[in-house]
Amino acid sequence: MPHRPIGIFDSGIGGLTVFREIAKILPNEDLIYLGDTARVPYGTKSAATVTRYAFQNVRCLLQEDVKLVVVACNTASAFALDALQKEFRIPVLGVVEPGVAGALRAVAAKQRRRVGVIGTEGTISSGAYAKSLIEKSPGISIKSSACPLFVPLVEEGWWENDVAESVARVYLREILAEGLDALILGCTHYPLLKKTLRKVAGEGVVLVDSAEETALETSSLLDARGLKRESNPKPVRKFLVTDSPERFQRVGKLILESELTNIHHVEI
């Protein structure tokens, strides 16, 4: 079992921020990333459609004999994680719980524990973050904002320009109005906007990036189940995409800061 690869899927390219952290923390693991680039984005689509896609993605990764699946997409985690965990025998991890854990740590010492959540329309409307935060910390204050333009801004490569800043000011105005202690970046694309979000939110707000938290949780889970691979002379990094590889390769390079190879087209 430990020699089988880890599967990671996302609606498209953004999940590479999670892939990057997992590759860093778990260098001995073989990693197979599936980006559903032919149907991206998920954030504006319905729970039923996103859940259907998530099931197809896991089935595709199972054909690669993965030992564990990481749902790197927040929208898919928010809508489909429970159903995926019920359906499949291998462990399936999402990004919502790790993000929540990070936020709770960040506000633990604060008196008012004011957490902001930003994400896609789907993630925010699902209430997944709010539900989990309240369950684990009943007195917590939560403010949410859907930010539909952030994903296309990131995909366009406008991470730090004036337009990105103006858009961030509109989306964050209300949730920042009475102060925040932490802000959960509830979408895999958002860590790429960190500098802009830092500028708009100010230095006092902890920006919680669930990519690193998710990688840590993946590592703990592998340990707990005896699934961790301890050595690997040549770790595999393989990418599957449902659209043609060109765009994935181009934008992916910006995120991973290295050339992507071993990219294959799949139809699912």
Added chain:
Amino acid sequence: MPHRPIGIFDSGIGGLTVFREIAKILPNEDLIYLGDTARVPYGTKSAATVTRYAFQNVRCLLQEDVKLVVVACNTASAFALDALQKEFRIPVLGVVEPGVAGALRAVAAKQRRRVGVIGTEGTISSGAYAKSLIEKSPGISIKSSACPLFVPLVEEGWWENDVAESVARVYLREILAEGLDALILGCTHYPLLKKTLRKVAGEGVVLVDSAEETALETSSLLDARGLKRESNPKPVRKFLVTDSPERFQRVGKLILESELTNIHHVEI
């Protein structure tokens, strides 16, 4: 034959700008609109994927016994129209040729005939507009710009705010630098940004909206083939969507300026 409906498809909601014009000019026709909202957008996807989707869309409309198909999506028209026309027996119309015809009329009296084309990454990279403009008017000057953020801006309802204007200034800067006589709005969403584009481009540039041109060409083609319906006590307006109807209904209402009913979910 004339009693059969007209089929119109688009990647999502934007094609309603074409639907609206067809409904206006051809009030006696039954209209069936298919929005591929589960896989929207097409503009950032590859020619192969968009062509595959376009074929599936036409097949879905054929099940509704349509007499003619209008490809309201510019990206699908640019990538797939030729292949669709070869494959299917009923007439298939795109939006590129009508847009080109409109632009050529707009610059006919001008000395320099300088045409700008804006569209999705796919439409612009296909070169479909440039190819057709040069074929029909060899000496014409053409400048193109891909505007990936315009579609999400429209979908967000930010048609006339400061962000829309800043984005438009970035995308149009270069193609406006040496002056334009006409600007083809090469994406079904862009007519909704008309006020912003007018402000940025200035009064001297004719904005060519292919929706109206496409409706006129549809009417001519029906006449020429004896397919036009002359009377209809109760014209059908039916909408098929591949994602759930809620979002389509909400944003569609803004475009059609009336409540959308008779919306059905289909899986294709």
